[in-house]
Amino acid sequence: MNTIDEAGAAAEDPSVIRESMRKLLGKFSPATTPKKAERKQRERKAHAIADGRSLRAKGRSEQLNVKVRPDIKRALAAKVEAEGITIADWIERTLEAALGLGGN
Numbered sequence: 001m002n003t004i005d006e007a008g009a010a011a012e013d014p015s016v017i018r019e020s021m022r023k024l025l026g027k028f029s030p031a032t033t034p035k036k037a038e039r040k041q042r043e044r045k046a047h048a049i050a051d052g053r054s055l056r057a058k059g060r061s062e063q064l065n066v067k068v069r070p071d072i073k074r075a076l077a078a079k080v081e082a083e084g085i086t087i088a089d090w091i092e093r094t095l096e097a098a099l100g101l102g103g104n
Helices: 003-010 014-027 034-049 052-057 070-083 087-099
Strands: none
Touching: 070 087
8 A cells, every 4th residue: 555545544544544654754763873873982981981070079160162173182082091081181181281280
Protein backbone atom coordinates (compact mmCIF):
# COMPACT_ATOMS: atom_id res chain seq x y z
CA MET A 1 0.00 0.00 0.00
CA ASN A 2 1.43 3.44 -0.82
CA THR A 3 1.24 6.56 1.33
CA ILE A 4 -1.83 7.97 -0.43
CA ASP A 5 -3.73 4.70 0.06
CA GLU A 6 -2.61 4.62 3.70
CA ALA A 7 -3.85 8.19 4.23
CA GLY A 8 -7.26 7.25 2.90
CA ALA A 9 -7.39 4.14 5.08
CA ALA A 10 -6.20 6.14 8.09
CA ALA A 11 -9.45 8.10 8.16
CA GLU A 12 -11.17 4.86 9.06
CA ASP A 13 -8.51 3.14 11.22
CA PRO A 14 -6.36 4.94 13.86
CA SER A 15 -3.87 2.07 13.91
CA VAL A 16 -3.03 2.86 10.27
CA ILE A 17 -2.21 6.45 11.31
CA ARG A 18 0.13 5.18 14.02
CA GLU A 19 1.87 2.80 11.63
CA SER A 20 2.22 5.50 8.96
CA MET A 21 3.72 7.89 11.51
CA ARG A 22 6.18 5.21 12.67
CA LYS A 23 7.30 4.69 9.07
CA LEU A 24 7.63 8.42 8.46
CA LEU A 25 9.48 9.16 11.69
CA GLY A 26 11.72 6.16 11.17
CA LYS A 27 13.16 7.88 8.12
CA PHE A 28 14.13 10.87 10.25
CA SER A 29 15.21 9.15 13.43
CA PRO A 30 18.06 10.95 15.18
CA ALA A 31 20.87 8.50 14.46
CA THR A 32 24.05 9.18 16.37
CA THR A 33 26.56 10.54 13.92
CA PRO A 34 30.28 9.90 14.38
CA LYS A 35 30.86 13.59 15.14
CA LYS A 36 28.12 13.59 17.75
CA ALA A 37 29.46 10.40 19.33
CA GLU A 38 32.97 11.88 19.46
CA ARG A 39 31.64 15.08 21.04
CA LYS A 40 29.71 13.11 23.65
CA GLN A 41 32.84 11.12 24.48
CA ARG A 42 34.89 14.32 24.88
CA GLU A 43 32.18 15.79 27.11
CA ARG A 44 32.14 12.69 29.33
CA LYS A 45 35.92 12.84 29.61
CA ALA A 46 35.82 16.54 30.48
CA HIS A 47 33.16 15.99 33.12
CA ALA A 48 35.20 13.18 34.63
CA ILE A 49 38.30 15.41 34.86
CA ALA A 50 36.75 18.52 36.36
CA ASP A 51 33.42 19.64 37.62
CA GLY A 52 32.24 22.93 39.09
CA ARG A 53 33.12 21.92 42.65
CA SER A 54 36.77 21.25 41.85
CA LEU A 55 37.07 24.55 40.00
CA ARG A 56 35.63 26.48 42.93
CA ALA A 57 37.93 24.59 45.28
CA LYS A 58 40.88 25.90 43.26
CA GLY A 59 39.63 29.48 43.65
CA ARG A 60 38.60 29.90 40.04
CA SER A 61 35.72 32.30 39.65
CA GLU A 62 36.58 34.19 36.44
CA GLN A 63 36.26 32.95 32.89
CA LEU A 64 38.83 33.65 30.15
CA ASN A 65 38.09 32.74 26.53
CA VAL A 66 40.63 32.83 23.73
CA LYS A 67 40.66 31.72 20.11
CA VAL A 68 43.69 29.83 18.83
CA ARG A 69 44.69 28.11 15.63
CA PRO A 70 43.70 24.43 15.37
CA ASP A 71 47.35 23.29 15.34
CA ILE A 72 48.02 25.11 18.63
CA LYS A 73 44.95 23.57 20.24
CA ARG A 74 45.98 20.06 19.13
CA ALA A 75 49.52 20.55 20.43
CA LEU A 76 48.21 21.89 23.75
CA ALA A 77 45.76 19.01 24.13
CA ALA A 78 48.56 16.49 23.52
CA LYS A 79 50.85 18.28 26.00
CA VAL A 80 48.31 18.41 28.85
CA GLU A 81 47.22 14.82 28.23
CA ALA A 82 50.85 13.70 28.49
CA GLU A 83 51.22 15.65 31.73
CA GLY A 84 47.90 14.37 33.08
CA ILE A 85 46.46 17.81 33.81
CA THR A 86 43.68 19.96 32.40
CA ILE A 87 44.15 22.74 29.88
CA ALA A 88 42.95 25.23 32.51
CA ASP A 89 45.61 24.02 34.98
CA TRP A 90 48.35 24.26 32.34
CA ILE A 91 47.31 27.77 31.25
CA GLU A 92 47.06 28.93 34.85
CA ARG A 93 50.54 27.59 35.68
CA THR A 94 52.03 29.11 32.51
CA LEU A 95 50.47 32.50 33.17
CA GLU A 96 51.61 32.47 36.81
CA ALA A 97 55.18 31.78 35.67
CA ALA A 98 55.09 34.40 32.91
CA LEU A 99 53.58 37.06 35.17
CA GLY A 100 55.82 36.27 38.12
CA LEU A 101 52.93 35.27 40.34
CA GLY A 102 53.36 32.64 43.02
CA GLY A 103 51.12 29.62 42.57
CA ASN A 104 48.64 28.80 45.34
